[in-house]
Amino acid sequence: MITAVNKRIKVLIVDDSPVAVEVLKRVLASSDEIEVIGTARHGKEALEMIPRLRPGVICTDLHMPLMNGFEFVKEVMARHPLPILVISVSVCEGNDDNVFQLLAAGAIDVFPKPRGVLLGQSAKFSADLIAKIKVLSGVVPFRKIKKHGIAALTPQAHGGMVAIPKPCAENYDVLPHIEALISRLKMIVIGASTGGPQAIETILKELPADFSIPIVCVQHISEGFMASLVDWLKGCCKLNVTIAQNNEKAIAGNIYFAPDNRHLKIDKSGAFVLSNDPPEGGHKPSITLTMRSFTEHYMGGVLGVLLTGMGRDGADGMLAISQAGGATVVQDKESSIVFGMPDQAIKLGAAKYVLDVNKIGRFLAKIECIEKNQAGDNR
Structure with missing residues (x-):
């Protein structure tokens, strides 16, 4: 016993x-x-x-x-x-x-x-x-290594298996139906909680300076630290990282974070709305609320990314994106510090692609590269 x-x-x-x-x-x-x-x-x-x-x-x-x-x-x-x-x-x-x-x-x-x-x-x-x-x-411990001069995260061996939905973009160069997604992609929404700053840094540093799809991020973090998180990410990212402002419209080349203690939504004109509504699911800002709002505006033009974190915030938002015809990517168990939120999205059937965090940034960059090539072919 x-x-x-x-x-x-x-x-x-x-x-x-x-x-x-x-x-x-x-x-x-x-x-x-x-x-x-x-x-x-x-x-x-x-x-x-x-x-x-x-x-x-x-x-x-x-x-x-x-x-x-x-x-x-x-x-x-x-x-x-x-x-x-x-x-x-x-x-x-x-x-x-x-x-x-x-x-x-x-x-x-x-x-x-x-x-x-x-x-x-x-x-x-x-x-x-x-x-x-x-x-x-x-949590899953990681080893910090250097790969081609870049710091990378390598998960250590641990028990447990995860049922990965199909299609799974283990090879992110071959993406089923990706052309249909790219033709209507207007916004990327990323949500994260525990372990999120490290995961977001890993993703954003892979994006090129001419990345043309606006990105909105919702990170659960202690009040008072959001401005410093943004400043920290500016040092490792080629794109402009900023805190979203009320009535501001998203433009290419920018990554917008929901501010402390405010929900981030979008109105019919495409402008940000910083809401003081009550917490949703215990969170303010809420990842699910932001994903739902942007899906209502852009319909199938949203790509949702749900990263490491406790609980289930973002899972229902990912489902809304998927049901509207958008694309959804979750961080895999092996690279998640806490697999709670991605796991909940998988269990809902809301995750189209399951990727190691070190591949998600390259996945996004690949999509953007294909989009530019398609735009060039159409000119």
């Missing part, structure tokens, strides 16, 4: 503050599902412990002696890919550059650490931290 103890999430804490370590241990000990199996004072010490302890999740501080959090995350992802949660006062709002540098290095998520005596005294802090670790315990 397997006991509950054997199923506990094994956590390694890396922090040079004895007080912080004790508080984190006490908080995590309050959950029957989590076991702290070790602590380290800095990254170098932790790297020596990982092969022996084999943690399921690593919680690390950012500022530490000998090897700081940035260096530690990079080394872990190169040597022993594991889900990493960075807990630090330096990932609070106002330290946004740290957040996206850590995500780019391979951390799955960040968690602001209250200062001083407030650490661990908040019931919300304890509940939120435990919830984060439970989420991370189920």
Whole structure:
């Protein structure tokens, strides 16, 4: 018989503050599902412990002696890919550059650490931290590698199979009925949640500077970080990345993000509408609401892309796109940090193509290239 103890999430804490370590241990000990199996004072010490302890999740501080959090995350992802949660006062709002540098290095998520005596005294802090670790315990770890000079994500082996709908664009150079899609394609809508910033970066950096199809993105992210996410993506993308403005019309060469705490819709004239309607499915902005709105306007001219994330936001939106005659692409299980949202779209029969995240950007670029060739032939 397997006991509950054997199923506990094994956590390694890396922090040079004895007080912080004790508080984190006490908080995590309050959950029957989590076991702290070790602590380290800095990254170098932790790297020596990982092969022996084999943690399921690593919680690390950012500022530490000998090897700081940035260096530690990079080394872990190169040597022993594991889900990493960075807990630090330096990932609070106002330290946004740290957040996206850590995500780019391979951390799955960040968690602001209250200062001083407030650490661990908040019931919300304890509940939120435990919830984060439970989420991370189920994610797919990635190894950061270099391929042709470009950083790529390689999923590590894990169990489980996924029923992939047909046709599946494993070879994205051969796409069934793609000509019919391209002839009416007007807008690409991308939705993502947990792990989304890394996935979106991977996709957008593949798109050429003359990409002619406007893109709208809805990313679930903590309020206050959207502007920094956009600034971060500008540094790796050839296209202009911006936050959508009310009454603005989408133009080619631009990638528009839904702003904090507003739904992004489109009106009959083709202008953006930033709505303050209640959350849909617990989300604001809602991926499904945006996909439905753009489908009502462009009908079969929408290509929907649903990426890594918890829950089911976007699944019903992908179904609306599919039923209207548009195209739908979901990120596959092997490259998803959390497979929840893509999996829900697949189960609804709403996913036409299932692709590794490293192929989705090339898939979009291929479609755009064919569209330009068709336009040239028609002149």
